[in-house]
Structure formats: structure tokens, C-alpha cells
Amino acid sequence: MTARDQAQAVLAPQPGGDPPVRLPAIKVWTEPGAVAGFLRGTGGTGTGDFVPLTFPFRWLALPAVRGVILQMLGGDGFLPVHEAQSFAYERSLRLDTGYVLDVEIEASEKPPRLIVKMTVSSTEGEICARLETVLRIVQLSQEADS
């Protein structure tokens, strides 16, 4: 049994709950222009020669991830509200470097939430960082729909 098989076994459906959705691995890149833009957009005054700690958060907006999050939100009239966030780094991300993302998204009820877990690994398979994003799902008032 490979490590991936073992991970999938852990993610097997539990009684009374939907299993997490695990996405296929996604290749990303710390493109210098995007990093510099991110630094400016967060008020940073650095020279863009490093990757900000929160930069990987933007990878949640990749179509492959965003599409699943939107699908799991429940449709029109529901929005995610960011409730908690964590980053755990084994090593800093390097500028102009390729990485691989593994993403799993789990829905919970009472209250309704999505928990997005992302692992950022080097292309050689070494884990660099782990992120966890907790999104509370809120329903907009009926007035907003009119």
C-alpha cells in the first residue's frame, strides 16, 4: 500500500459525515511578478525578493480549488466568511520556483463550515508548508436576493 493509498484509506467515509473531497495534485509557481504584486497589495514595502508567508493563500483562488469550494457552498445566496487560518512552514518558499499542491476540502454542519487543507510540496515531494482555512458558510438575507 502506498502512502497515497494509506491517506485515501484514512479519508474513507465516516458514519454520518461526507468524506473530504481530495483534489488531484496541482502544479503552481511562485512567479516573481505575482509575488511582487501580492506584496504591494498587502501594503508591503519589500523589494519582492522573498515569498510572503500568506502568499500561498492565493492558490485557493485557482479555478480547480475555487470551483469545488463554490460547489460545496450550496449555491446562490450563500457566501464563505473566513473564520480561522493557519500556516505551518517546514521551510520558506523560494521565489520563481515550482511547487505541488495537495488540497482536501471537508464540509461540516452545525454550524455549516468548509475546512480547506492544503499542503505545499517541492517538486521532489518534500513538504514545505501546510495551510488550513476555515470558512463559515453564511446565508444572505432574502432582501439581498431581490
Next chain:
Amino acid sequence: MIEAAAGMAPPDWPKAGEEIGAQSFGPFAREALARYAAVSGDDNPLHLDPDVAKAAGLAGLPIHGMLMFSCFEPLIMGWRRDLFIARLSAKFLRPVLAGEGIRVLGRVLRSKRIPRPELIVRLTARGPSDDLVILAEAAILHKNANPLS
């Protein structure tokens, strides 16, 4: 200049109770929220469309939590340049609205020199009424203690 050998704390390694001086960020105008949405990809209409924010029960556009969270890294790096932030986790407690700013500050909760220099730091962000808006905690290493950093 005195530098620590690999794995050793420098002589001025912070002690428990040491404060990280408050730093103000913002105010974050609507344009700042739009700019952050563009660079982060977080274009949740809650932060950009006043009608949606109103429908969510808010009096104005809430600043992205991650835009405020991003202020912790420059706070820490402005405090000391010889640190590696190994972990940073936060809870977003209440919204801060566009046009308002925040004040971030920190305090060393625990300091270790052995087996490697490590700090546990409490970080907070406070809104315009000094209300607590983000409660965070960081595990911070000396750069020499993490050869991979």
C-alpha cells in the same frame, strides 16, 4: 556584530514577556480591498459589493481577514530580522470595515534556547475602538536554527 552559531540562541534572544511594539496599518479604503482582491484572487463580493455586505448584516464592506493577517509578518520582521516564522494561526473575531485601520502588536509568551531557539508569541490585531479583531499565535525560530529556512 555577534552572530549565533547554528542552533544556538544569540545573546539578545527575547525573553518571555517581551513586547513587540504596536504598529498601525491602514486605514484600508475600498480601493485597498479591490487591490487585495486582485492580487490574492479573493474576490468574495462580501468585501467588494456594499449590497452583499448589507445582506450579510454588515454596516459596510468588511476588510479581508487575510489582508489584516498579512500585517503580522511585517510586524515580526520589523521587530527582528533573524527570525523564521514556523507557524502562524489566527481566528478572525469580528469585522473591520473599509475606511478603518488596525493596530497589531505582540508579546512573547514563551522563550526557549534549548534544544533550539524558539519563541511562542501572542499576536493581536485591534480595530478602531481598540476591540480585538484577530487573535493569533506564532511559533518562531531563529533562522540559524532552521537550515531549511
